Amino acid sequence: xSDWYRDFANSSFGTTVTKQLGLPRPAVLxxxxxxxxxxxxxxxxxxxxxxxxxxxxxxLLRDAGVHVQSPATADGATDGEKPAAVILDATGLRTPGxxxxxxxxxxxxxxxxxxxxxxxxxxxPPGEADSPAQAAARQALDGLVRSIxxxxxxxxxxxxxxxxxxxxxxxxxxVTFFLSGRSAYVDGQVMSVSAAELPAAEDDEQPLAxxxxxxxxxxxxxxxxxxAVMARDGAHVVAVDISAAGDRLAEVANEIGGxxxxxxITADDAPQRLIEHLRERHGGVDIVVxxxxxxxxxxxxxxxxxxxxxxxxxxxxxxxxITQALLDADGVLRDHARVVCVSSQSGIAGNRGQTxxxxxxxxxxxxxxxxxPRFAERRATINAVAPGFIxxxxxARMPFGTREVGSRINxxxxxxxxxxxxxxxxxxxxxxxxxxxxxxxRVCGQSxxxx
Amino acid sequence: xxxxRSADVxxxxxxxxxxxxxxxxxxxxxxxxxxxxxxxxxxxxxxxFGLQGKRLGEVVAGAxxxxxxxxxxxxxxxxxxxxxxxxxxxxxQQACGTGLEAAILVAxxxxxxxxxxxxxxxxxxxxxxxxxxxxxxxxxxxxxxNAKTLQDRLKALARIxxxxxxxxxxxxxxxxxxxxxxxxxAITAKEWEIGREEQDELAVRSHSNMAAAYDRGxxxxxxxxFLGLARDNNLRPDSSVEKLATLKxxxxxxxxxxxxxxNSTPLTDGASAVLLASDEWAAEEGLPVLAHLVxxxxxxxxxxxxxEGLLMAPVYAMPVMLxxxxxxxxxxxxxxxxxxxxxxxLATLKAWEDPDFxxxxxxxxxxxxxxxxxxxxxxxxxxxAGHPFAATGGRIVAQLAKQLHEAGPGKRGLISIxxxxxxxxxxxxxx
Ligand SMILES: NC(=O)c1ccc[n+]([C@@H]2O[C@H](COP(=O)([O-])OP(=O)(O)OC[C@H]3O[C@@H](n4cnc5c(N)ncnc54)[C@H](O)[C@@H]3O)[C@@H](O)[C@H]2O)c1
Numbered sequence: 094x095s096d097w098y099r100d101f102a103n104s105s106f107g108t109t110v111t112k113q114l115g116l117p118r119p120a121v122l123x124x125x126x127x128x129x130x131x132x133x134x135x136x137x138x139x140x141x142x143x144x145x146x147x148x149x150x151x152x153l154l155r156d157a158g159v160h161v162q163s164p165a166t167a168d169g170a171t172d173g174e175k176p177a178a179v180i181l182d183a184t185g186l187r188t189p190g191x192x193x194x195x196x197x198x199x200x201x202x203x204x205x206x207x208x209x210x211x212x213x214x215x216x217x218p219p220g221e222a223d224s225p226a227q228a229a230a231r232q233a234l235d236g237l238v239r240s241i242x243x244x245x246x247x248x249x250x251x252x253x254x255x256x257x258x259x260x261x262x263x264x265x266x267x268v269t270f271f272l273s274g275r276s277a278y279v280d281g282q283v284m285s286v287s288a289a290e291l292p293a294a295e296d297d298e299q300p301l302a303x304x305x306x307x308x309x310x311x312x313x314x315x316x317x318x319x320x321a322v323m324a325r326d327g328a329h330v331v332a333v334d335i336s337a338a339g340d341r342l343a344e345v346a347n348e349i350g351g352x353x354x355x356x357x358i359t360a361d362d363a364p365q366r367l368i369e370h371l372r373e374r375h376g377g378v379d380i381v382v383x384x385x386x387x388x389x390x391x392x393x394x395x396x397x398x399x400x401x402x403x404x405x406x407x408x409x410x411x412x413x414x415i416t417q418a419l420l421d422a423d424g425v426l427r428d429h430a431r432v433v434c435v436s437s438q439s440g441i442a443g444n445r446g447q448t449x450x451x452x453x454x455x456x457x458x459x460x461x462x463x464x465x466p467r468f469a470e471r472r473a474t475i476n477a478v479a480p481g482f483i484x485x486x487x488x489a490r491m492p493f494g495t496r497e498v499g500s501r502i503n504x505x506x507x508x509x510x511x512x513x514x515x516x517x518x519x520x521x522x523x524x525x526x527x528x529x530x531x532x533x534x535r536v537c538g539q540s541x542x543x544x
Numbered sequence: 545x546x547x548x549r550s551a552d553v554x555x556x557x558x559x560x561x562x563x564x565x566x567x568x569x570x571x572x573x574x575x576x577x578x579x580x581x582x583x584x585x586x587x588x589x590x591x592x593f594g595l596q597g598k599r600l601g602e603v604v605a606g607a608x609x610x611x612x613x614x615x616x617x618x619x620x621x622x623x624x625x626x627x628x629x630x631x632x633x634x635x636x637q638q639a640c641g642t643g644l645e646a647a648i649l650v651a652x653x654x655x656x657x658x659x660x661x662x663x664x665x666x667x668x669x670x671x672x673x674x675x676x677x678x679x680x681x682x683x684x685x686x687x688x689x690n691a692k693t694l695q696d697r698l699k700a701l702a703r704i705x706x707x708x709x710x711x712x713x714x715x716x717x718x719x720x721x722x723x724x725x726x727x728x729x730a731i732t733a734k735e736w737e738i739g740r741e742e743q744d745e746l747a748v749r750s751h752s753n754m755a756a757a758y759d760r761g762x763x764x765x766x767x768x769x770f771l772g773l774a775r776d777n778n779l780r781p782d783s784s785v786e787k788l789a790t791l792k793x794x795x796x797x798x799x800x801x802x803x804x805x806x807n808s809t810p811l812t813d814g815a816s817a818v819l820l821a822s823d824e825w826a827a828e829e830g831l832p833v834l835a836h837l838v839x840x841x842x843x844x845x846x847x848x849x850x851x852e853g854l855l856m857a858p859v860y861a862m863p864v865m866l867x868x869x870x871x872x873x874x875x876x877x878x879x880x881x882x883x884x885x886x887x888x889x890l891a892t893l894k895a896w897e898d899p900d901f902x903x904x905x906x907x908x909x910x911x912x913x914x915x916x917x918x919x920x921x922x923x924x925x926x927x928x929a930g931h932p933f934a935a936t937g938g939r940i941v942a943q944l945a946k947q948l949h950e951a952g953p954g955k956r957g958l959i960s961i962x963x964x965x966x967x968x969x970x971x972x973x974x975x
Pocket of ligand 1: 309310311312313314315316333334335338356357358359384385386387407435436437438479480481482483484485486487488
């Protein structure tokens with residue numbers, strides 16, 4: 094799907110026009126491609142106080158072939174190239190007074206940040222602070238990072254990861270994700286990791302090699318992109334959609350070397366049929382992506398039961414029933430299984446005319462949070478992804494004005510692409526993402542809705 | 545003399561199938577060619593079983609109505625599909641028996657160990673059917689093509705007469721009798737005293753059985769939509785005996801005519817394909833085995849001079865196959881008798897029940913007997929789906945294999961298909 098405005102604003106004529114009129118100039122985002130280096134330039138790593146993660150992160154970056162720079166000295170001197178990432182280890186924070194050192198590190202570094210740069214802050218969770226002052230300092234980072242994200246330009250993003258004591262071993266996967274092109278449209282987000290047992294190191298190029306992944310709603314849109322990214326990362330994809338979409342589903346499966354399974358996920362026997370299929374054909378499943386979703390918009394006062402029920406059935410009840418059946422079926426959901434549920438920005442911010450949809454999508458967020466401990470017991474994870482404005486056939490049919498406004502009211506000033514949602518889901522599905530559990534990751538370019 | 549089955553050949557497994565929804569002539573697939581439909585059907589099968597880039601033992605398919613440019617129809621379809629281009633293919637044609645005959649051919653090669661896997665299929669379009677020109681015009685055109693000078697060309701063109709410009713549209717008629725297949729069936733219906741109401745009842749049951757099967761998702765892994773069609777567009781879930789009773793007969797003459805547009809299959813476009821394999825290959829690929837093809841038999845009758853009905857050959861094939869396998873007609877859990885016409889199904893069953901016929905024509909001491917009608921065409925057949933000639937066999941084989949698989953191991957199913965030219969093909973599947 095083309096973004097005509099972004100392309101125009103980046104043309105030489107468009108640059109002149111948009112500058113003179115003071116119009117936004119949405120950047121062409123740095124997106125992941127296999128074989129790409131983690132970062133297109135060096136990273137600056139600094140800390141506020143005595144951080145415990147700085148060395149781990151620096152080592153991780155060096156392993157990934159990234160040149161690690163020291164922070165600018167007091168007189169502003171720096172060593173060479175402009176950084177592609179600025180990483181602050183804020184685990185040393187004790188009081189709000191310490192925050193000034195965060196400012197001292199970030200300001201000069203961010204000033205020099207390249208286009209499509211990354212700002213990443215690592216901190217302890219406020220809930221585990223020793224004192225109210227420490228909790229305040231940690232929570233302050235939340236406001237700080239969200240504001241930085243809004244100030245950044247040229248496709249750069251800022252995100253925050255809370256790392257509780259004991260969860261240090263879990264950070265490699267999220268840190269790598271947020272620095273890489275996979276997180277192009279994830280901006281202004283705050284997430285937590287937890288302690289988890291990590292499986293043996295995986296193949297960087299094919300992190301999902303040997304995995305069997307089910308993707309529902311895979312015939313088109315975001316689901317088709319998820320299937321493609323999963324296959325690119327090495328998974329065998331079982332692409333699921335309703336039989337009426339079977340021709341496009343077959344095309345998707347053939348394109349990516351996966352298999353097509355025509356199944357209405359709301360059918361009474363859908364969980365059983367899916368489980369039998371997985372058992373018979375693959376002996377089990379590693380990854381399940383609940384992506385299928387529908388909208389049946391109407392103001393609440395005008396909404397009939399059919400609209401309400403169909404949205405609930407597809408968007409929420411089917412996810413619950415299939416997940417429960419997988420948990421109950423002996424040996425089908427394999428060790429280190431990953432379940433990713435597609436929620437929506439509407440589930441966080443609400444949306445006029447979408448009471449049914451927003452309720453179902455908010456329900457998904459509650460569901461993954463509640464299930465996370467059960468999954469952790471099985472060395473598995475369950476997370477949600479909440480897309481913002483994603484450019485698909487569905488949005489292409491929206492009226493021009495609504496679509497243009499919808500796609501611009503975020504910090505990256507553009508709509509996301511299906512691949513952005515897909516990359517986030519593929520990341521959550523990696524064996525190395527064992528420490529990310531019960532989270533809802535927004536893929537919305539830091540949308541102003543529900544922020 | 546009755547032959548016996550050789551015990552040391554392995555049985556070919558039926559892994560699964562795919563078809564596109566069948567469409568009445570000149571409707572949804574009016575612009576699609578046989579190659580378009582067969583290729584789409586193969587691609588749906590490939591997606592279902594993850595066969596992208598694979599080299600199979602062979603792909604065998606055919607069409608009854610075929611353009612001369614489609615001389616290599618199946619191979620061309622394979623080349624256009626996602627299979628490896630190194631998968632060999634060939635065309636077969638045995639009228640409405642094509643699809644089942646193709647499955648028998650592939651199964652036999654698997655049984656003999658000559659191949660490990662293969663696809664059998666069939667396709668037909670009555671919308672994009674080849675048009676032939678009359679012999680007179682054909683001769684003029686050939687001499688025009690051979691003419692060297694402008695003058696010769698003009699001379700050749702001058703021989704064209706307006707009457708020659710009307711193309712010969714292929715008809716569903718027997719070359720040796722000039723009778724439409726329906727007219728032949730009407731003769732048999734009259735001979736066997738097949739009533740109007742029982743034909744309409746059979747048609748209604750076919751529609752309601754198939755509609756129910758669609759509704760319960762039975763066809764989810766047997767059909768892939770094509771050109772905007774997700775279900776057979778001949779299917780009438782709300783058809784009733786009362787409604788059908790109002791229709792005028794279209795075949796047969798006068799008072800006794802019973803065959804209408806509803807209890808006869810319409811001209812239809814569509815394609816089907818079945819994946820067959822050795823058990824070993826299926827296991828290696830992690831693919832299911834729905835059923836095995838146990839045995840098959842073809843027969844032909846002399847409908848021109850021999851006094852037998854055009855579509856009665858399966859009646860003759862059946863006792864031969866049953867005897868070879870030590871089975872009676874009642875030893876089956878499902879019967880799939882192709883509904884070319886409701887009257888054909890009913891005449892076939894009646895013949896097997898008739899002691900005189902079984903003795904004089906089939907040489908049997910006792911009739912084959914009646915079957916339990918509740919086991920007949922349980923998920924609908926050709927009266928509901930329609931009948932794209934060469935595609936019907938593949939539809940039935942895949943559908944029956946799935947029924948047997950659902951019913952559990954050790955279940956037996958029987959297929960009976962009549963074909964133009966006085967031929968018939970029957971087969972046994974077992975889960
Ligand atoms: N496009 C956006 O901007 C956006 C934003 C937020 C959330 N989402 C969510 O992302 C997901 C994918 O959205 P999309 O834009 O790609 O939508 P889409 O309509 O293009 O695709 C959804 C797919 O789900 C399938 N589906 C619907 N009901 C089904 C059922 N009962 N069984 C099996 N499959 C079924 C559809 O056939 C379709 O192929 C949905 O959950 C949607 O709510 C999308």
